[in-house]
Amino acid sequence: MLTIIIAIVIVILLTIGLVWLIDKFIPKKMKPVVNILLWALIAFLAYNTFMSVYGEIKFNQLKNKRYAVVIESLKDIRDAQLAHRTVTGKFNGNFDNLVKFIDTAQYTITQRRDSTVKDIERTRAIGVDMFKDIVVIDTLGFVSVKDSLFKSDDRYKTMMNVPVGKPGAKFELKAGMLENIPVFEALVQKAIILDGEDKNLISKENEVVSVDGVNGPTLKVGSMEEVNTNGNWPKNYSNEN
Structure with a gap:
């Protein structure tokens, strides 16, 4: 967004500069033609600037909606994993086995x-x-x-599928032990969630470091590097981490 604001300021300054140059150096007979061309240029630049700002706004709105849907799926995976640990003492790194366990x-x-x-x-x-x-x-x-986790809902049978973004994509799932403590991790790349959107904006999103954003290139729950069953999303996406 800062880049866009800078671009707008530059466009305004260039416009002022062009007006001054026209008034100072262009003969009166040529001014009407130059003015028409100038206004056409201003309109073109204004349109492109507007679309840049509007495009990023629309991207962020879509991103937030898709993230919210994916987070609900990750929370289902976590609930299933925590139940598996309660009953068996460990997590499971295979979705098929996890579904059978719930059944x-x-x-x-x-x-x-x-x-x-x-x-x-x-x-x-x-x-x-x-x-x-x-x-x-x-x-x-x-x-x-x-019955305890999902009652009559059978959404757990498809919890391995990423619900939005790239068709057919699945969550990555790992489980193991860290210093004799069971750990698991379920994740999906942001690029998969945001499939079909502007690649530059996706690259920018992958580099986010913010207290109210999802840091890093993935949306995930759990960790294979530390004992943690939380998600990496902030509370503005979900009250439950």
């Missing part, structure tokens, strides 16, 4: 309660009945992961 897996519903039992070792050592407090975990039942 078949169940959460175990438990209840913790305090209890008191006889402490055999201390009783033997002291010769008097001794007791100790323990925590008992009771299994109350099971609930479907699918």
Whole structure:
């Protein structure tokens, strides 16, 4: 946007300069013709300047809409991964396996309660009945992961597909261990989300470094380099990172 503003200022200064030159050096007989040509040039430059500004505004509006849709898909992937870790203790790097997990897996519903039992070792050592407090975990039942996360919605079956941008594109998914702690990462290149738009604006978007923008060339959730299940989008795109 700063480049566009500078361009507008330059156009204005050039116009003022041309008017001064015409008034100073062009013979009166030639001034009408030159004025027509000058106004045509001004109109051409004004149109191109306007389209540059308007084009970037439209690009940003489209970008925000597409990012919002993609973020919802990334949040679904994260929910599925967190459920997988809860049940199995690790994340899954394969979408087909993740879908099968959601279709078949169940959460175990438990209840913790305090209890008191006889402490055999201390009783033997002291010769008097001794007791100790323990925590008992009771299994109350099971609930479907699918029903818990998605209820009757089956959108999880296509969560590997990038919902906007380049047709047929899929999210990249990785999972593994980082210092014995499970980690995962799901991402998509911005260029895929913004497929079909101005390449210069896409390149500019890839270089964004801003507190209210998506930094870097990808939109992602999780990380393979640190223990983190957050997304890399700011809160103006979604209240939930």
